[in-house]
Amino acid sequence: FSPVIIPVLLLAGVLYDLFNSELPPGIDQPLKLRFFHSLMITAMISGKILQKLGICSDFSLLRILLDGIPPCRDPKLLIKDLKVDEVPLRIYQPKWPPTGKRRGILYFHGGAGTFGSIRAFERICRYIAKKCDSVVVSVGYRLAPEHPYPGQYFDCLNATLYFMRNLEEYHVDPALIIISGDSCGANFATVICQMLLNKRDLPKVRAQILLYPGLQGLDFHLPSYQQNASVPILFRKLVIYFCFRYLNKEPSGLEDVLQGCHVPESMKQKYKKWISADIIPDEFKIRGYIPQKSTSYKPEVHEKIKEILGLTFSPLLAEDSIISQLPESYIVTCEFDVLRDDGLLYKKRLEDNGIRVTWYHSESGFHGILAFFGYGIFSFLSAKKIMDSTVNYINSL
Structure with missing residues (x-):
């Protein structure tokens, strides 16, 4: 491996963070958060490359990074x-x-x-x-x-x-x-x-x-999902991506799941008494919330990720x-x-x-x-x- 690769990957992580993440006013120590998020993105990009080369799974580097440093013995x-x-x-x-x-x-x-x-x-x-x-x-x-x-x-x-x-x-x-x-x-x-x-x-x-x-895996358009969609370290799309990976499924059709096409209409009606932006106190909508337009149910999307609707x-x-x-x-x-x-x-x-x-x-x-x-x-x-x-x-x- 060329010694240039690591700085290049780190730069890619920093640039991805700069252009894709949002750090709202009031968030704790934003520069420190940006640094950690860049490291996390770098680990994910590097993992993808290493997987393509057949060296290790794409999560291996992220797991090592997030394992942290073991503390000293505690007497x-x-x-x-x-x-x-x-x-x-x-x-x-x-x-x-x-x-x-x-x-x-x-x-x-x-x-x-x-x-x-x-x-x-x-x-x-x-x-x-x-x-x-x-x-x-x-x-x-x-x-x-x-x-x-x-x-x-x-x-x-x-x-x-x-x-x-x-x-x-x-x-x-x-x-x-x-x-x-x-x-x-x-x-x-x-x-x-x-x-x-x-x-x-x-x-x-x-x-x-x-x-x-x-x-819950029904509604990815609640106010917090909208307001914090691009806030590190968990983007809204990353939630759905990790759902697919957790279920060992190919992460395709993320946008359909994001829009709620995986939820049958009968289920939306049944559970809106418990999962709805209407129930969220108004003080949590101050940073902005746009009610989602109705989307049509897609049975093939439901079939792909129906587990996230289970108990x-x-x-x-x-x-x-x-x-x-x-x-x-x-x-x-x-x-x-x-x-x-x-x-x-x-x-x-x-x-x-x-x-x-x-x-x-x-x-x-x-x-x-x-x-x-x-x-x-x-x-x-x-x-x-x-x-x-x-x-x-x-x-x-």
Whole structure:
């Protein structure tokens, strides 16, 4: 390889970012975000080239980049790695003697089901374990497309069942189990909480913590999708692209899915009471929102990506009989995140069903901001505020 290639690819990433991304006024540390986004684009472009050359898969470089740098050993924590049904778990326990039984927190990391790892979210899990005097279980569910959908949900469920059946070993209070995650990991947490309602032999979940969750695949024209369509690090088109890749399908017809041609008219009518811009508070439409014109249903598009309309992909569509049984919830939304309105809609559904919701809205946050948490000068101020609010919530339980 010529030594010129790396600077050229980096320049391509910078130029792509400059010409395609939008950094609205008020977003946290825009120059730093632009730098990280350029690196991410460079990794994706380089991955495509390496795949064409038959060297590695196109996600390989992105996975390495997002894995981050492993932190130093922490003398205050006992950290144990194990596998449950081939799924890696990392368990964080404070070394100081407990005053009583501790909380048990399961954490499912983000990454569109196709990247992300235990290591990438090591700093978050350590922070929660220490600040909340809790046992934290980070779940390294196996990634798509190598491990096909919906395997990720079963990996998360099996890890949860293992932990719930071995609470005594970790000195965890069965009345204080919390299920949490960020981005697609928050989707997994939502689905696992819904699945566990049928398992009467297990302890009841105390709370679910959903950090900027993605919860539906019906409407990609909600106000947050329009306002933040080109805001790093998750563009609107990238959401749909990652959906295709997660399902191990050829990412074609993105525009049709974006326009909602994959949703049958009967389904749109049935669920508009739960998924609609009309339900989003007006304060979130100030930055602009244009109601979408009606689009015609295309059965071939539906057939291609119908999985995103199922209850695992879109737990926001669960019936009231399910939602009304869910545990107390903590939801984080970020102003400059395409997925913001998914969190707002789920918050409303939970509250309408009598579930207590604690909501934290990051006015300057963007999607994926927690991936940079704990990196000193490379971190974002809003990420620290989100984590401190989350810690305060956990400590209040």
